[in-house]
Amino acid sequence: MCEQIEGSQAMARVVAACRPDVVCAYPISPQTHIVEALAAMVRAGRPGRAQFVNVESEMAALSVAIGASATGARAYTATASQGLLYMAEALYNAAGLGLPIVMTVANRAIGAPINIWNDHSDSISQRDSGWIQLYALDNQHAADLHPVAFRLAEEVSLPVMVCVDGFVLTHAVEPVDLAEQAQVDAFLPPFAPRQVLDPDDPITIGAMVGPEAFTEVRFLAHENAKRALDRLPVLAADYAAIVGRTVPAIVDSYRSEDAEMLVIAMGSVVGTLKDAVDELRDDGADVGALGLVAYRPFPFETIRAAAAGRSRVIVLERAQPAGSTGVVGAEVRSALPGGPPVHSVVAGLGGRPVTRSSLKTVITAAQRGELPELSFMDLDTGLVEAARSAT
């Protein structure tokens, strides 16, 4: 049923339809509307015996989820930014223990300087944590990714982050076709944990592993994560068949099949990018867009196939590691050995809008061969100069 709904509300409704047993959260903008909505639903007795836990920190939020998941409960939490970093230690732990927790990250910049607005520096900073990371393109996608995330997580016994642009999506009211409970139930079976704390069949979870097996543990985790890449399209297709709409799971390709130039982006900016592509195409530019949904595990094969035959690739970076190149671009580049040049364009940090015109400016510059390997979109050089001269 399609309704005008805030992104956070939409996601909360779908998460509830996934019948989580334990929902725990610590408030942080811009995640708050999601968990507020879940709190209300749990209080209202939906779904079932679900427990909503108000914890004292994000560290506790994920830790409660870890304990719950290990006890065979379907566990969910949500966070953003500083909160994600505060749970960093537990992120690695949940992944290492193979606990299929699903978490929404309402993407937000990391301070200092403190900034509540959207970019991807929070989730990108945790790209090595062992979590699967899926980036929502829009609110419909954000809603649809959650059931897929639960099913994937539980199939491969890995936690999944659904990364949703803070404010831009979480607080945006858009038409969203919300899945019916029966549809979600048809897709998502009850949680059958691979390991569970059970007095009838006791096991030890979280042993200490030394040099003799640690590499093998990591190798097997790597293999398992790659398996998620195989399962994702299958599961997304299953869900799509039930709800009757496509759910991009690895990438969302837009007018790229015959494009000379490919622009890769993650998150809601892909929508703007598509508009820019349309306009550039109208102007005769040979450009296509590729929305990257699955960032972890990284779909090297898909990227390679998508970039094959292109003369140039631009990657929009929503985070920037100081002193290095764009994070996503570096991986795209490594997926394309001997391939076309890859430009990292840092864009939309700390909530700065990524406009069609700016995108078109960048793409046009690239067409002219004037785009450097790393650049900052819409950099206010006046401000930079002022700052420089002040020091």
Add this chain to the structure above:
Amino acid sequence: MTTQRLKFYQVGSFAVGNRLAAPDQRTVQARPDRANALTSGHRACRGCGEALGARFVQDAAARAAEGRLISVNATGCLEVFSTPFPETAWQVPWIHSLFGNAPSVASGVAYALRAKGDTRTRVLGQGGDGGTVDIGFASLSGMFERNDDVLFVCYDNQGYMNTGVQRSGATPPAARTATTPALGPTPGNPFGQGKDAPRIAAAHRIPYVATATIADLHDLEDKVAAAMALHGARYLHVLVPCPLGWGSASAETVKLARLAVDTALFPLYEARGGEVTAVTRLRRQPVPVEQYLRPQKRYRHLFEPGIDTATLDRIQLIADANIAEYGLAPEEGS
């Protein structure tokens, strides 16, 4: 109060069991069918107090829970010595997540059980003093204030022993650790620091808080049983001497725990709903603290090269204050 026992049998009323005592008057540890939550083959140091405490507590809790117990362990000695791949010494379902989050993980287990409608299985969280009173304290406090259905147990060996004996918020004054060396004008851990975790726990007004040691098993098991008879957040603070960190003989682990009580440096009490409701009074006149301190190399600087009477007096004052505050003086005629 739970600690007053019938003098049913003059030989060994305080012993673990006795062939002549009725089975219900023996401790859980005397039972051939005890859970042995922590079984043989673990790699704890010789004479480890924490290994003892962990088995004592969990076996008693498992018995109270009719075998349906899940344990959550903070990082620390107990976790490391019990679960080096490929061997685990745990015979209860057990999880280790992180150093600072054990109470939260335990809460998660409790909420999962509630969500699943499992009203029989009980949850026990446990950690050392570092994981409890320091890095895990926010987590612990959160679990307390939510009154989650978890019994959390701190095995207090008064320092970070797993990492090589560094100071924690539970390290007592004057004790030498690797980060409070026996050097300078005030050697060892400064006076006036550290936190009284059980009293802070009680300040949350949770249903049950108690202190215990591995030296008086009846007292310890009574307290575990009392805790397990209740629901909500409960806290047990168990003193577990550490031969490595305390510099004591492996055979003296239990003896030192006993002396900690008999000197009144470690008061035994229970608090319900925030109020101290029972104390275990000293059986005899208090032992001078020197007898407790002297066998421990971490206090050697108090005795060599000369006797540091000023510091000994300050420690004695702590014991004296405990006696006054908790009313630990032995009953008349003892």
Add this chain to the structure above:
Amino acid sequence: MTAERRRLPFAVTLATGTSLANHTGAWRTERPVYRNLRAPCGDACPAEEDVQGWLYRAEEGEYEAAWRLLMAENPFPAIMGRVCYHPCETACNRGQVDEAVGINAVERFLGDRAIKQGWTMPVEAAPTGRRVLVVGAGPAGLAAAYHLRLLGHEVTVADAAERPGGMMRYGIPAYRLPRDVLDAEIDRVARMGVTFELGHPVTDLDAEREAYDAVFLAIGAQIGKRAYIPAGESPRLLDALAVLRSVAEDEPVRLGRRVVVYGGGNTAMDAARTARRLGATEAVVVYRRTRERMPAHESEVAEALDEGVQIRWLSTISAAAGEAIVLERMELDDTGFPRPTGQFETLAADSVVLAVGQDVDRTLIAALPETDGAVAVDEAFMTATPGVFAGGDMVPSERTCTVAVGHGKRAARRIHAWLTGIQPASGPKPPIADIERLNTWYYTEAPHQMRPRLETARRIGTFDEVVGGLDAETALFEARRCMSCGNCFECDNCYGMCPDNAIVKLGPGKGFAIDLDYCKGCGICAAECPAGAIAMIEEET
């Protein structure tokens, strides 16, 4: 699905109990071993009773088993439970915790119960065909007869008196040892097949020996020593042993209203207390040293004082004249020896009873060498004459019933060895479980159960037994105060206190074993054993 069959996440998740593969016993440099030490009580017992052993059974309520273990060493628990001065209790480690275990009272309880229940001692040994003559039916002779009989020998006990018991009958007043008790325990020996020849003084040992393979002499020390007291006319000078014997035989004894007893031993106390019972309004014991140095047992002194006996310590009788005696005050010199002070006082006295020691009647044994006024024997209790053994008060030793019973037993065993050529097994004795070896924290404070005592007023003028017995409940309580020094009593401390679960509980009565696969040798079991029954020994490298 069990953890073993389920495919668990590699390495991070493990199946339970897998640590058992790790044999931490390899860390050990010392290992615990269970041991049986000698408890101080048994070590102090002149009759060498296994006190801890029979208390162990008594505390289970296994009274007959306890009694039989006791009877293996001492045939007279009911008598010992009354007259023994119980050095076991003096030695008892519990005395350093709260109060000594009332071993003597439990022994009496067992003895009385045996009499009441009619428990008997069967002679199970095959007849040896050897005959032994025991001369003297006192505690040493009777004990020897009992043990020799148990060993299968034919035994004849000869005694000059008309009734058996020796000093137990003719020396110890009935208020301390009722005669029915004495008779019952002696009768039990008789019923084992011991032949008594009473009213038969042995005067010609060589002649009497003819029919026997060995002889045990136990004629005691029955001649009262004399003290030189310059005396004109009375007061009447009497010998304590003669007084006690007359009372025992119901003969009239006239002591008067004011009786002075001279001496500080148990016989002096017996005489003074007997005097009170015979109507003396004043019974004064005169002793030249202090109370602390009195040879009389403290309990005897206390009971005598309770009964109104007066004691003049640091006093000697320097003269007796008319109806009075002259006392001289004494003082102790640096060595503790009493020295006269030259201070005198006069004390009215109708009679003076001498209780200053006893001598052995040497008529029968004039040919045998002596030591300290007693017959010399070797460590096997054999006199200079092969085949002639001796024990009890007639050999150099402390003169108590229990010592005599111990002599009788030990002599019987040496006689057996001499007759059969089979030497008793011997090896080094285990060390004594002194209190330093114990961990007494585990014992609850539990004061000694006092035996009921006849009220003082009722004691005067009656020879009823002063000290009552324990009932079953209090006897059990008292037995259970035993700390089982040096011997495992299955308190489960080792089993419970092992950080490595390396103690195996073998089941009731079977104790424990060490699982050396896992024992790291920390020593907590040994340190926390209440009884000190675990030793740590160095591991062989």
